[in-house]
Amino acid sequence: MDSVLLIYKGIYILAIFGISLLIATYSTYFERKIAAFIQDRVGPNRAGPMGLLQPLADAGKLFFKEEFIPAKANKTLFILGPGIAMLVAAMSSAVIPFGDTLIIGETSFDLIAIDVNIGILYIFGVVSLGVYGLMIGGWASNNKFSLLGAIRAASQNISYELAMGLSLIAVLMLSGSLSLKVIAEQQAGFNWNIWYQPLGFLIFLICAFAETNRTPFDLPESEAELIGGYHTEYSSMKLGMYLFAEYINIFVVSAVMATLYFGAYNFPFMENLRNAFDDPVLGNNVVTIIGVAVMFAKIFAFIFFFMWVRWTLPRFRYDQLMKLGWNILIPLSILNILLTGGGILLYEYFTK
Amino acid sequence: MTESLFFFFASLTLLCAVMVVVSKNPVYSVIFLILTFFSISAHYILLNAQFLAAVNIIVYAGAIMVLFLFVLMFINTGKNVESTLKKNVLAKIAGTVAGGLLFTIVVAALKDVTLGHPDPATFNSQVGMVENLGKVLFTKYMLPFQLVAVLFLVSMVGAVMIGKREAGEQNF
């Protein structure tokens, strides 16, 4: 019995890893396609039908490009940088519940890689490590533009992590648990956290943009001022790893937002659907499978939103970025905590 | 299993900590320090204190060490820093004496130490869990917890005061 679960976990982890890589790969394609559509173009359409093989072509090209390490660069750290970025990005999807439980025979399989009781803190910690990849890579390049990009990345990530954590606390006050699985289960049906936490969600969303270095917060890699920032000196697949890590981060952050605020795998009338089946096991499995699809639909909607915003808004100026983070988002998130606390107290006062 | 893991992480912690001191390049030192924090977090997980492990990584590895690295990047580490240090005899003697004294204190402190073994009957393995930790912090240790918050506030005000731009001063 135990070995069955162990094998299942192994397969599940591999599957999640593969899926996040696949989604990251195809994010590059959809990024270009969406950019093109928004700009009234058609985008990549030559490699394969509708250009669907474009990511493979890009990856192949990156692999065969010249590996270039600057003469004065610190070789070890130069190679370590993209490695850390990639490792950290791939690690973070471990605690996200992609679905409820599947019941096959006597065994029930949780659709989550590791259900730790500090799930959201785990993600938070791992995401906060992501900046090391950029910093080490940018510093090791021995190039002032890379260094500036690395410094920008560091200060930006630290600043926005605070507001992100504070906006998260309001959700944790509602759920009373740090486990993402518990948070997901509490939002059954249409009882999503977004109805209680619109302000918190907005703050979290903005911070998510900043944490993943996406436009309008892509100052660490601003190509106009910093010629690419921390990855100025990178070429070949090492550059590819950086870009890949960014897209995996977007995937993970989208999944976290869907879990925290948009009810993860829950969808309206799921209880009605579950009860419509005579066989409870079958009903459970059907609801779970639809739930997984719903979860991925939510994730894709967020990924689309990330790209949509990227091709709409211009980049912030650096002082504006810092002002927004420290002077606006942090006070707002503290206000949000107070409001949530007051709301919970009022609710308990009137219902008990 | 747990025991071998403990010894693995303990030796890793010590190795990384030694490397922090030994490394010539300060950036390497910081990276080894981060690794040290990671292995300490692993110890926390072995002790079933997952919350502490996560917070250790978020606060120390995720925020404080980033700031360390941030500052180090501005220092010109390409030059050989060591040659500029004074290496006179007096400094060497002082170093030896201080190190010897520290060693004596450590030996003296560890001589009479007895390892505390928790009573299996009353020991609660869930004591490190986040719920229990929160309950203890907000009931038994309420006053120290709040005082720490005040301390942080004071240090923040101090930092703001130092960083404040004076009237008429041109910063850039």
Added chain:
Amino acid sequence: MTLAERMYLPAIAQGLGITIKHFFKKKATINYPEETRQRSDIWRGLHVLKRDENGAERCTACGLCAVACPAEAITMTAGERKKGEEHLYREEKYAVTYEVNMLRCIFCGLCEEACPKAAIFLQDDKIAPARYERDEFIYGKDRLVEPLKTTETK
């Protein structure tokens, strides 16, 4: 600014609205090799040296096209028709070489106007494609003369 303006969120939403409108708009792109832009009937494209109804080349190498050419893109050398070549060349004089430099040509169509034998035309359905080498833009008779209809194996 009012509070709503200072929050920027309405402005951001407006911007997002504009971009999503463009997202669903019909694209202006024409996928060139598969589909071509609608051309005018008098479009002047790649040159062709015509043959007469018996398959003999019409050009007599009189040089009027080269004289008329404002870009001096056309060069030719004339030669005399030998016995037994009557089926190849219509007149007694013919162009041994006939070259159009497509980099110089401005596709004005004056050569077409100047030709007394109606031998050179600018096609309305072909253009000179992009190439890697400059030499490849000098089109000789091999690429200019209309292929024989009888030997066409398409």
